[in-house]
Amino acid sequence: MSELLWFFGVAACVKLLLIPSYHSTDFEVHRHWLALTHSLPLSKWYSDETSPWTLDYPPFFAYFERVLSIFANLIDTQIVHLQEGLNYSSDTVVLFQRITVILSDLCLLYGVYRLTKDLDSRRRISIWVLIIWSPMLVIVDHMHFQYNGFLLGLLLMSLSYLEEGRDLMGGFVFAVLLCFKHLFAVAAPVYFVYLLRHYCWGGFVRGFRRLSVLGAVVVAVFAAAYAPFVYHGQIQQVLHRMFPFGRGLCHAYWAPNFWTFYIILDKGLAFFLKKLGFAIQIPAASFTGGLVGDSSPFAILPQITPLTTFTMVLLALSPCLIKAWRDPRPGMITRWVAYAYTCGFLFGWHVHEKASLHFVIPLATVAVQNLDNARHYFLLSIVSCYSLFPLLFEAQEYPIKVLLLLLHSIIMWLAFSAQFTKEETAPIKKKVDQLEKRSSNATAKRGEGFVIGGVEKSYLVGLLAVEIWGQLLHPLLFGDKLSFVPLMLISIYSGLGIMYSWIWQLRWIIRSPNI
Template identity: 65%
Template sequence: MGLSVKLLFLVLLGFRDRTDLHRRHRRLAVTGAMGDIIWFFATATCVKLLLAPCYHSTDFEVHRHWLALTSSLPLRQWYSDVSSPWTLDYPPLFAFFEFLLSIPASLLDPSITNLHSHNLSSTSALLFLRFSVSFSDLSLLVPAYLLSASFPPLRRRLTLLLLIWSPALVIVDHIHFQYNGFLLGIFLLSLTLLDRGKDLIGGVVFAAVLCSKHLFLVAAPVYFVYLLRHYCRGGLWTGTRRFLTMGISVAAVFAAAFGPFLYYGQMQQVLRRLFPFGRGLTHAYWAPNFWVFYIILDKGLAFILPKFGFSIPTPKASFTGGLVGDSSPFAVLPQVTPVVTFLLVLLAMSPCLVKAFFNPQPKHIIRWVSYACACGFMFGWHVHEKASLHFVIPLGIIATNSLDDARHYFLLSIVSCYSMFPLLFEPQEYPIKVLLLVIHAILMWMGFSTYFSQRTNTKGSKGYDSTDICKGSGLIGWVGICYLLGLVVIEIWGQFLQPYMLGNRLPFLPLMLVSIYCAVGMMYSWAWQLKQILRYT
């Protein structure tokens, strides 16, 4: 009996020791993940703050005015104020975010929140707003930790590189000036929660994103179908209870955001600000999407057909002359309306919706939502080039899943970043944007090459040889290399050759070439994502 008790004690002691060892390893892994995240974020923040003196767009004054607007006027006037051209056109939760920022801003420098200040360029205003963007990027840390904490160190650091050190995000937010990192952090948190099976809170977080930036609405159909089929599954009672729970939770978020404006009778004005369809099909600088080819085809037909005796009416607006309004800019092809673009986006994402309906698996949700955002970018109404961040950043989460994903992401991220180069048009920022892209491309190449060369189970399960990535054309292929070299040619022409050869003639040509050439890469990316969804999910 005593021997049995002793053996039992030894067994329990060994079990306890193994448990303690497991916990110790887990603590070390958590500590390592936190250390990596803090280091990546701190380093990125230092670089961002060094860029504070750089050029900033009119968006800087837009957000400064919103600070003043939300702090100076009663809530019922936020969406009706016209004291500045920069009227509030983001959903209410972002307006509340601006109001919170206005509190420390007014303490630092009251002129920042003075509604009558215009084009304020004081050092205090510049530093405060620049710092607020860097500080708000903290929202990226939670999903970055949840996503990468369990990864091996190399894969974790590569994932953090793609999420936190995105050069496109630095260009748009920390030079051009916006708060995309803050909003994308919340968006990634929602996707991470769905990926982990936390459907209810993931849906609530997505509702918060929609109430902060309505352009994420393009992902709503995938969320709705997926949550309906995955979260609301079960019998009649269970499914109904979960459906009501989700509906009430999401409705509570929208009620908190829009309720005050509904109370003051401002909902119609809010919606008019959020959806200004009169802006036209394209922005002044064409986003590199499907409509670039549509416009070029129309221009080509309008040039060729009169030579064969056809009478072509002159369009009332020019796509190269600034913002396009409600006029009819197409000379030959049918006019495009917001309804047409809406239906085309739904049609494009329908394979994804079918997959989410019949086989709603959490492991595919990031790919599905990214594809939906890509559809909105490719076929949407009045799309800005910055909207590519909505699918490029989430695709960084799954870029290390396979060599195919890495190859696709390597090309896509470079094209997306280069398409934003025209946002920084002043000479002093030129070396900065070039260095940001080149350094990021080198880090991606080294990271993907090292990571995939170390994988021992790649061949067989995925059909790849782990040594392929180390070959000269393994990561991108010769077609991809030639395409990327074309970006260099486009850049050399626009920056150096055209001013020398054409002078001030055809000033729109460099922008048009960037849009057209990047649109080819974006169309390839969209088709590749569609193929992956049809084949594997």
Template identity: 45%
Template sequence: MRSVAIHGVGISRVPGVHSTDFEVHRNWLALTNSLPLSKWYYEETSEWTLDYPPFFAWFEWTMSHIAKWVDPAMVVVENLGYASDATILFQRASVVVTEAVLFYAVVSIFADVADARKRIILTALVFLSPGLLFVDNIHFQYNGFLYGIQLLSIHALWKERYLLGGVLFAVTMNFKHIYLYQAPAYFVYLLSRYCFIETNGSFSFSFLRFVKIGISVISVFLVSFGPFIQHIPQVLSRLFPFKRGLCHAYWAPNFWALYSFADRVAIQGLKLAGKGAELGEVPSLTRGLVGNSVFAVLPNIEPIHTLILTVVFQLPSLYSLWKRPTKDAFVDSLVLCGFSSFLFGWHVHEKAILLVLIPLSLVATRTRRHAQIFYILSCAGYLSLFPLIFKATETPTKVIVFLLYAMTSSHFLAFLTKETAANKSERGLQLNILERLYVYGMGPLYIYAELVHPFVFGSRLEFLPLMLVSVYCSVGVLYSFVALSFLIE
């Protein structure tokens, strides 16, 4: 199913389909192919400078040697915005091919499920994710490939191959540093499960094992960053650009979207009260790439504040994992560590919701409540990605894919949770009335944002529908976080 969707969206319509991220990766192909390594993280002919860790740079370098045979102009740094048919075809095909890693990982994880029907359904919940289709195959990134490596690391840990699991996760972080947010869960799990040895009911710390896992992980970072040792400050400045604002140009559906919305509401309240003059010039919160966000009424937020909040909300799941280092507790902590970073992190992109949804899909059928939370979060998370796909020609694709996944996942989740329920007569996900109203409310919201607003306002208030989608989805995302947190034992 997925391959058909990928080829239908990404290949049969090659001439017209490309995005900002498409040009980002084309530029990275060009600079890694055309320039010496020492200049990769300094090059700024394009505004889309290289800002991923070294392993991803080497990944682009490897692909560039194939790309130059497909279309030599593709790997010329000065060819900004270059998008020949051959270039689009090559880059689309590269996503499809590398997603084989994800498919292999998902199949491996669920290989031990005896019931073939259950195994297929569980595989589909992960591999047929609309988010991966939207972000990778339409908007254009390589998340499926990276999540495949991470899932392989989870599978290795489940099989008690701890060194391999740790190394694979270190590799993942050196492809894309957003995974750093989930590193605390790996650290606690490996420390408690691998470095502490149980003997006759008591635990003893193995310094040798601690050194082995430490050397294994550090070696990955040395291989990754070693060739750039003279340029580490420059590389780090690219990886962690704190000069960017708190919120991305399009607000990710997290706590800061609600915070920003509250500031906008407060501004309007003061204006209605006749105190608008006291506010002075109201700053924009949607500058995206440059400059810190400045609030007019609410206190301003600095990167350190987001770090503190992220760590604080990660701690409960990490403490639970330390006390009970089981496979389920590890995935729970992995999900909630990613969730905390998505909700409270600095300059979070809406695409980062996949950091939560992909690992959560592994345990979505553990209990009926897990299934309910996963369903609500997946609907809110995938709807929040709609503004990434803003071309009218893409509208039928995103709507049909979203609706198909919403309907089929509801059926699959209900079927699997019914199989494990004590009362076999229970049917459906059994969302409560507020949860159902929230999910149903996505329809009117979409119709207003995509159809009614442009018809009524034209080009005026163009950010309003984006803000409404972001805020509405933020409610569902925050609700899911709270609900999931209560399931921690």
């Protein structure tokens, strides 16, 4: 544990140096939530419209903000002033909120500790490097500003309990996580099928008793979160804020997912058919307009609804759910949950680019299991981090994000190279299935060590080409015209890498043998 604290301390020092850096409107969102939960009674938290940044997270996160507001009020009363505090950005509030994110990462630290405590030192340190020193968390949480590290810590804690066979505790922590941020519910079908089969199955009486206990635990967690709002007649307003389906299919900056290609195909077909003389009404380009709102209808392809995306996510999840039902192995649960979040990212409704953290961080624990997993993670981690670059768009932050990605890539390469040498392969975790054992043995015979293939190398070179175009060639050739093109290229090219990762994970899940 002391070594892990050293890793955390180094990361905290870097984050402290970044306190004066850029922060997005999410910073004011969370400052307003401090003021809102401190100044208003609970019955008005989800109906207040003092600011455009209304409360839209589940109740446990609102309670979390309420606790933080107590300390904020002691430090600077202006932070929690509902009216006069709007857009308040003094050094005091910046320092306070930045430090709360750093301290909340202690939850992530504990989650990582639980998941790695039984591993050998080499793999354990590799996972610490991948998660505690993740550049994605630095960019999203400690510059752009959010609390993802704290929430991902709860997810890792839940997965650690499931891997230990403590299903009831794993389900309890996951229910708590859903009451902090409901977007983690994408993995709920995997949890439901796995717990039903692994924990509840096995005789009518035993199964019914365990199902009742599990259901009681989950209901108790949700009751603790939502009961006060039911009492005040606010539950409909809470749900309306949490599920704003009117925001449209895509975020202002397209997340690198399936819908990026769908939009491009629709616009390409519309442009082509219009050139051929067809009377095509091309909608306004709200997809790149930078605003969150209803997206313009598609010109050619069928319109997409929230129900469509929900159905596609479930269909993509189905092979994983079948595997979890047929062979509910604790050693596979982290991989299945990460795959679920990949499906949600690719096919979900109004997905933010920051949601890639939901599968990149859990997959770090899988990456150390064998060489193929390490190669996959190396590519996925770089692509996912690069897709976050548009979040930091000011010139003074550009060297920071580039340096973070380069350093992380080098450290990853060194960590994997130390683990997967030419003379030996990584030790195989006891819970890894027979397919992984065969893969590791084959790797040992080849004696390659940690290297990536030609396709992966070419793709990473392509990332460099996309960045050179956006930073140098496009401004030189087009000036301020077509300013959305560099962002579009990042989304499309990064989307190819994420799609590759999804197919890779799906193929692995399908091919893994049942026991």
